[in-house]
Amino acid sequence: MRLDPVFRLTGSGGPPPSRAQAIAQVAAFLAEHGVEAATAQDDARALLRAAAGLSRLDLALSPQTPLAADESDRLSQYAIRRAAREPVSRILGARGFWTLDLMVAPDVLDPRGDTETLVEATLALIADRAAPLSILDLGAGSGAILCALLSELPNAWGVAVDLSEAACAATRANLARCGLGDRAGILRGRWGDALAAVFDIIVSNPPYVRAGDLATLDPEVRLHDPALALDGGADGLDCYRDIAADLRRLLAPGGLVALEVGFDQAASVAALLRAQGLEIAGVARDAGGHERVVTARAQRLSS
Ligand SMILES: C[S@@+](CC[C@H](N)C(=O)[O-])C[C@H]1O[C@@H](n2cnc3c(N)ncnc32)[C@H](O)[C@@H]1O
CATH class of the missing domain: 1.10.8 (Helicase, Ruva Protein; domain 3)
Structure with a gap:
């Protein structure tokens, strides 16, 4: 007891x-x-x-x-x-992310500061921020990444996908809270399974904790973030394999992909992307100095 x-x-x-x-x-x-x-x-x-x-x-x-x-x-x-050991953001039901004030919902991952590195790395690779870019956020959770990108890219639109009903509801609420609801659609489903369109930008912060490490996480994470948002399978890379397999189909020519990774996973994830014919654009480090985001591009059409 x-x-x-x-x-x-x-x-x-x-x-x-x-x-x-x-x-x-x-x-x-x-x-x-x-x-x-x-x-x-x-x-x-x-x-x-x-x-x-x-x-x-x-x-x-x-x-x-x-x-x-x-x-x-x-x-x-x-x-x-x-x-x-309930996090402050969950007690207060809100957290600052990027320049936004997001709602934090039960059963949905509480977005982390590390994930702002993904937003920053993605924006750094966009030549024209006024372009009408299409963005796909796989495993959108609270919608933090998509909200942040749409807030910086005034003519972009996006699709958020998540397997969790609670996450889809949270994304919907946060898009509305940030005044971005008319520029995004939300799909409940497994990664890119239900999608036929191609996107200029695909972002994802998938579950990447090794299954064997779940029990060792801090109580704030272990007791309050949903397992579906954390468990990356035996080696932590299951979701990257699934997502990488869809990228050739879902990325527009010259399109950009940005994936958040665990502190020791950048090389493995880069290898998965290279195996799909993508060219690695870079690896960005978080505020703690860990390799946190792998970015890559699809080949452009030759003229
Ligand atoms: C680490 S959380 C990231 C949430 C949010 N993007 C963020 O950065 O704060 C991973 C998300 O992926 C979702 N997810 C897990 N497996 C999935 C799958 N097979 N298809 C779609 N979403 C999935 C989880 O429900 C969770 O919301």
Whole structure:
């Protein structure tokens, strides 16, 4: 039986605590429950701001303001959830991705900062951002990648595919939230199976965790992200094999593909793409210095 963490904020000379005291108490409580100390501080601050409806500036200007009773109750509930290792983005139901504020849904992968590397690497290879480009996002999840690309490419349109019903609903909600709903369609299905069109750009962040490593993931991932979004099979490369097999059929001549990869998978994924006749354009590194995105191009038609 798992006991949920218990927590109640206390004031120094009796309730209520100030905002600064509340942050310190929540951070200490989170650290006691295994959240890394630096992260615990940031998380406590974010949870307090959400509980009290404060901007960063509000908090910086008046850290000594006492918490109201309802703010204190909300913060205590948030702290208990975070101590049970639920990510802040899931507690608050939203996360910043690229320049966007996305909704984070249960049963859908919480988009990661690493995936912004894929957006950046893709945009860097587009010569004309005003062109009417077609984009296919395979395994769209929350729709983070497609939303970010459409937000930067004003005349592009896209198709999002995901096997998960919850992911399709999340993509739909996020496209609407970002004002991009009229430039994208959503298909529930297996990779490119249902598609007959060709695309200028294909992007994907497929599941790539080795099946044997799933049990070792941090609780924030293991307990809260769906297995369908994580499990890449015995060697982590199953989904890349499936996707690569469809690329010749789905990529327009000269089209671009960008795939997010696990930190040690770039060479293997590049080999899968080369085997399909694609030319590797580059390998981009994430903020931590890991090889994170493989980009490649289909051959152009000879004139
Ligand atoms: C790692 S998540 C990526 C989600 C999102 N693109 C992102 O970067 O945050 C992988 C996604 O692939 C989807 N998926 C898994 N197997 C699939 C399949 N056979 N066909 C289509 N989508 C699949 C999962 O449901 C999940 O949403």
